[in-house]
Amino acid sequence: MKFIDEFRDKGIAEGLIRKIRQTSTRPIQLMEVCGTHTVSIFGYGIRGILPEQIRLISGPGCPVCVAPNEDIDLAIALSRQKDVIITTFGDMMRVPGSTSSLQKEKAEGRDIRVIYSSLEALKIAKEHPEKSVVFLAIGFETTSPTIAVAILQTKDEKLQNLFFLNSQKRVPPALLVLLQSNQVRIDGFILPGHVSTIIGRKPYQFIAEEFGRPAVITGFEPLDNLQGIWMLIKQIEENLADVEIQYRRSVHEEGNPVALKKIDEVFEKDESRWRGLGLIPDTGYRFKDPYEEMDACNFNVEIEPTKEHPECLCGAVLQGIKSPLECHLFKKICHPENPMGPCMVSIEGTCHTYFKFA
Amino acid sequence: MSEEKILLAHGSGGKLSHDLIKQIILPQFLNPSLEPLDDSAKINNQEGSIALTTDSYVVNPLFFPGGDIGKLAVCGTVNDLSMIGATPSYLSLSLIVEEGFSIDLLKRIISSIHEVAEEAGVNIATGDTKVVEHGAADQLFINTAGIGWIRPGINLSGKNAKPGDSILLSGHLGDHEMAVLSQREGFKFQGDLISDCAPLNNLVEKMLDACSSVRCMRDPTRGGLATTLNEIALMSNVGMVIEEEKLPVRESVKGICELLGLDPLYLANEGKLIAIVPSDEADRLLKVMKNHPWGRDAQMIGKVTEENRKKVVLHTLIGGHRILDMLTGGQYPRIC
Numbered sequence: 001m002k003f004i005d006e007f008r009d010k011g012i013a014e015g016l017i018r019k020i021r022q023t024s025t026r027p028i029q030l031m032e033v034c035g036t037h038t039v040s041i042f043g044y045g046i047r048g049i050l051p052e053q054i055r056l057i058s059g060p061g062c063p064v065c066v067a068p069n070e071d072i073d074l075a076i077a078l079s080r081q082k083d084v085i086i087t088t089f090g091d092m093m094r095v096p097g098s099t100s101s102l103q104k105e106k107a108e109g110r111d112i113r114v115i116y117s118s119l120e121a122l123k124i125a126k127e128h129p130e131k132s133v134v135f136l137a138i139g140f141e142t143t144s145p146t147i148a149v150a151i152l153q154t155k156d157e158k159l160q161n162l163f164f165l166n167s168q169k170r171v172p173p174a175l176l177v178l179l180q181s182n183q184v185r186i187d188g189f190i191l192p193g194h195v196s197t198i199i200g201r202k203p204y205q206f207i208a209e210e211f212g213r214p215a216v217i218t219g220f221e222p223l224d225n226l227q228g229i230w231m232l233i234k235q236i237e238e239n240l241a242d243v244e245i246q247y248r249r250s251v252h253e254e255g256n257p258v259a260l261k262k263i264d265e266v267f268e269k270d271e272s273r274w275r276g277l278g279l280i281p282d283t284g285y286r287f288k289d290p291y292e293e294m295d296a297c298n299f300n301v302e303i304e305p306t307k308e309h310p311e312c313l314c315g316a317v318l319q320g321i322k323s324p325l326e327c328h329l330f331k332k333i334c335h336p337e338n339p340m341g342p343c344m345v346s347i348e349g350t351c352h353t354y355f356k357f358a
Numbered sequence: 359m360s361e362e363k364i365l366l367a368h369g370s371g372g373k374l375s376h377d378l379i380k381q382i383i384l385p386q387f388l389n390p391s392l393e394p395l396d397d398s399a400k401i402n403n404q405e406g407s408i409a410l411t412t413d414s415y416v417v418n419p420l421f422f423p424g425g426d427i428g429k430l431a432v433c434g435t436v437n438d439l440s441m442i443g444a445t446p447s448y449l450s451l452s453l454i455v456e457e458g459f460s461i462d463l464l465k466r467i468i469s470s471i472h473e474v475a476e477e478a479g480v481n482i483a484t485g486d487t488k489v490v491e492h493g494a495a496d497q498l499f500i501n502t503a504g505i506g507w508i509r510p511g512i513n514l515s516g517k518n519a520k521p522g523d524s525i526l527l528s529g530h531l532g533d534h535e536m537a538v539l540s541q542r543e544g545f546k547f548q549g550d551l552i553s554d555c556a557p558l559n560n561l562v563e564k565m566l567d568a569c570s571s572v573r574c575m576r577d578p579t580r581g582g583l584a585t586t587l588n589e590i591a592l593m594s595n596v597g598m599v600i601e602e603e604k605l606p607v608r609e610s611v612k613g614i615c616e617l618l619g620l621d622p623l624y625l626a627n628e629g630k631l632i633a634i635v636p637s638d639e640a641d642r643l644l645k646v647m648k649n650h651p652w653g654r655d656a657q658m659i660g661k662v663t664e665e666n667r668k669k670v671v672l673h674t675l676i677g678g679h680r681i682l683d684m685l686t687g688g689q690y691p692r693i694c
């Protein structure tokens with residue numbers, strides 16, 4: 001078992017596609033919540049092999065896409081401070097803030113470093129005791145446990161010079177807002193496999209119980225996608241609404257209790273601002289008291305007034321209300337080399353995926 | 359030479375420069391073109407067109423599994439010459455060294471340059487060494503230029519692809535970029551990640567011996583297979599269809615791609631070539647490639663088409679299809 005090729009088998013894929021065709025009798029719209037799904041669906045040409053009446057719409061996508069301009073502007077303002085090192089995952093480098101980006105600031109000589117793990121930020125902080133190191137803590141629930149561990153370790157080691165710009169997001173309450181807003185018809189959800197590996201199945205129960213929509217926690221290989229879609233169609237055709245797990249090789253009913261405990265040790269739920277969706281209760285985290293001193297918001301910096309490109313549709317795109325193809329900027333002035341909004345930056349952003357594959 | 363580190367004085371043009379060149383660099387490369395150490399090398403003319411190319415190498419780290427900056431600096435330039443059907447003959451070698459660089463490491467790199475130049479059968483005809491202050495360059499940068507003579511009767515160009523042609527690929531994708539990435543700060547990947555860095559001139563020679571009607575050759579370096587195919591499709595105003603199941607990717611490379619969200623079709627290679635060939639020659643050429651150490655895992659990966667001009671279409675593993683675009687918005691780490 002190598003966990004890759006087995007899930008890309010052509011014969012099994014054909015069988016699943018046949019089952020989907022046999023089961024599906026009516027037009028439906030399914031939302032893939034996660035950008036990794038969008039990339040996989042486009043990358044394997046899955047939209048093209050599904051019956052026409054099954055429409056897939058892309059949802060909030062990725063944490064980079066939903067980070068509001070304020071957070072980017074704060075990171076940029078911090079990078080301009082004397083003796084500050086910014087550490088960040090690579091995707092954040094090109095995200096346009098109101099007037100600049102981290103990439104542009106780096107070219108101006110600011111000390112901004114791309115890292116691959118939150119623990120690297122710890123290492124850099126130890127190597128540079130004379131500087132303040134800020135880690136851009138961006139992520140869904142998948143990333144939060146590693147951020148929590150970095151924070152716990154910072155405390156343990158009594159490091160005084162590492163700070164966290166907290167732009168973490170929680171997925172389930174955002175889905176609640178999408179369902180409540182009712183701006184786009186969603187007949188079923190393809191739920192994110194990685195986020196669910198951490199949080200388990202229960203936090204999504206409201207989708208079925210309160211809104212009567214089926215949802216399937218799905219893996220990212222092509223066979224996972226096809227099976228997840230088939231499971232959703234079966235529920236819809238049988239008028240059922242349940243939250244099922246397709247991605248059983250990774251997702252357990254209760255999630256990952258160890259990871260959840262780490263999150264709980266460091267953070268408590270808080271409202272959070274999402275691009276396009278605004279301020280949503282319970283969709284973010286704030287530091288619990290003992291860790292508050294590590295909040296990068298404690299820096300006293302002046303942030304420029306926020307502004308976004310007036311025609312950028314990222315906000316509507318990540319709610320599934322608009323497709324990137326409906327955006328006037330798409331491919332004309334907005335492309336991966338010159339992104340106007342975050343959905344064009346992240347490799348899992350909807351606009352970027354459309355640009356690359358559609 | 360008693361100093362262990364490169365000093366600014368090593369680049370001053372004085373005694374230390376002289377010692378450095380005489381003791382460390384020259385002994386590896388002596389040949390009739392280099393020997394007089396005049397300001398330029400004299401090279402005897404041959405018949406036919408001369409191919410001239412140049413490339414700078416700034417890879418970080420300098421040493422990686424399967425190669426180092428020196429080997430890369432020779433292979434890259436040799437391969438660029440080979441891809442237009444030239445027999446690489448002479449290289450220039452320019453070193454830009456940061457003050458404080460270890461002389462032992464420099465020796466290792468010079469000897470690696472020597473070794474691969476021997477393998478490729480090219481002479482270093484001229485060179486230059488500069489030393490810059492600490493911080494003004496990152497350890498060592500190398501520039502090589504190369505000349506070669508284009509074989510008579512051969513016309514390789516990105517403009518030559520014709521509908522119906524077959525597309526051959528000489529082996530596994532992404533080995534080089536992954537090998538370099540695996541050595542980066544923060545990555546501790548274990549396993550068989552080894553750069554494919556290799557001089558391809560001998561493989562090309564064997565292929566052109568077997569078939570003089572090859573239309574086009576390219577080495578898919580930065581931007582990977584997908585970008586290179588797009589360049590050819592644009593230049594030749596043709597379409598292409600690529601079969602995903604024919605694309606060779608090692609398990610280790612595939613695994614890390616999954617982990618990091620990378621696509622092996624966009625990863626850099628330093629010892630692979632794509633050949634566009636008339637379809638009735640394809641099987642024969644594939645055999646020639648498979649019989650050569652640098653082409654053992656060669657595959658016929660697709661066709662040039664009349665439809666979808668200037669586009670490359672990928673038939674996916676599960677029977678779908680998608681457009682394979684050029685690399686856009688990628689962050690280039692220093693991989694070559």
